[in-house]
Amino acid sequence: MSTLRDYVQQIENLGRFRQSAPYKPCLLLAVIQLIEHGDIHENKIQLSPNLIDAFTKYTAKFPDWKGKIYNPFYYLKNDGFWYLYPNVNRETQLNSLGRRIPSSIRRLRELIAYAYLDEPFFNLLTQSHEREIIRQAIIEKYFPDRRQAIENVIREEQQIGEHRQLLIQEVTEYPFSYQVRSEPVEAENPVRRTAFRREIMHWYNYTCAVCQLRVVTEEGKSITDAAHIIPFHISYNDDIRNGISLCKLHHWAFDQGLISLNENYEVKVSRLISEEGPAEWRFSNLHNNLICLPQNEILYPAQDALAWHREKVFRE
Ligand SMILES: [Zn+2]
Known part of the structure; x- marks a missing residue:
């Protein structure tokens, strides 16, 4: 051996x-x-x-x-x-x-x-x-x-890895909670942002929860974003349960309040939406569709976060 x-x-x-x-x-x-x-x-x-x-x-x-x-x-x-x-x-x-x-x-x-x-x-x-x-x-x-350059990457990646551990710990040890805060937005923290994105992409397998599109480039770039259900600048909340993987189109629609999710994780489409174009691309086709979710139920989007989105963002 x-x-x-x-x-x-x-x-x-x-x-x-x-x-x-x-x-x-x-x-x-x-x-x-x-x-x-x-x-x-x-x-x-x-x-x-x-x-x-x-x-x-x-x-x-x-x-x-x-x-x-x-x-x-x-x-x-x-x-x-x-x-x-x-x-x-x-x-x-x-x-x-x-x-x-x-x-x-x-x-x-x-x-x-x-x-x-x-x-x-x-x-x-x-x-x-x-x-x-x-x-x-x-x-x-x-x-x-080039030792320094390589070790910098390793160190940065280790920080991201540690932050990911904290995100998982949060889910397994604490119920979801959020506070809407009034302080100014903290300086952008790339470790935090990358850790959140990696976790969401990991659990949703780079797939849009709403339309199930999965597109990845040769450089590893993906069509999906790690979207915050309650936006980060409002909640400062990177809990995985405040996240969902959405393609660029459905991320935009979600942030604009044109779509939301009900208690059963089904898509709700705003009645105020006005759309034209090929039928298969229309938002109205998504109405009542069950989204795709992580395998483990504890990672599902939090009901409190979805309720906040329906109340504050969704244009019913
Ligand atoms: Zn999509």
Whole structure:
């Protein structure tokens, strides 16, 4: 069985394919980060928006790098600890690819369900001490001149991760409550904002609760916003139960009071709405539709927040 030392050695000898930029180490740092924050909790590494987002955060520190994630995600299979698990009936196609790597995330997702690591390697990464040794080995080997930039990303991500823990704790330990406050808005806090967004996107899987649209770009950007039910500037409330995932269109309509939600999480459409255009896009079609909700009921939008929205914002 391979030991920590063996894996560190393997990582220090990652193959490079024509490019000099270390995309593979950036992907490994992203995977380590997602394991650290519980976004990856089993040995299945999906080409998910949060993985792409994390990868992009590291590569963004190097403006001259133009690499896309599908490159390292595919080629790490040559390094002895990373394997690709094909989708049903795609095994032959995947095996016959060789060096003709699919040149889009979409194509790669059609072929690959997920990547997975050597089981002992994955287990090492779930333990904080060993994880840190591996992470430091990556930085030491591939980013000796850019240590500061990489460590800044890690530190910022750890702050976001800690804030996410607090948001979850709030839900599991306290009933939802809010106060409408009169003080001026606090200075924008990117850690707070990102933590809230990540939690909402995690539980709603980047899907609009109202129309179920899920659109994600190759850079991990999504059509959905983490919307506050009682706006943040009024409630200062980042409780996950004051949040909902909405596409740009339905976020706007929700904030304008053109749609709201009843006690049964069904869409209410304002009678004052005036709309024209293709029938399938009209708000009136949404009336009484049940929205899609997180799997766990404790994360559902709070009834108090929805009641506030119906009373103060909705144009019945
Ligand atoms: Zn929508």
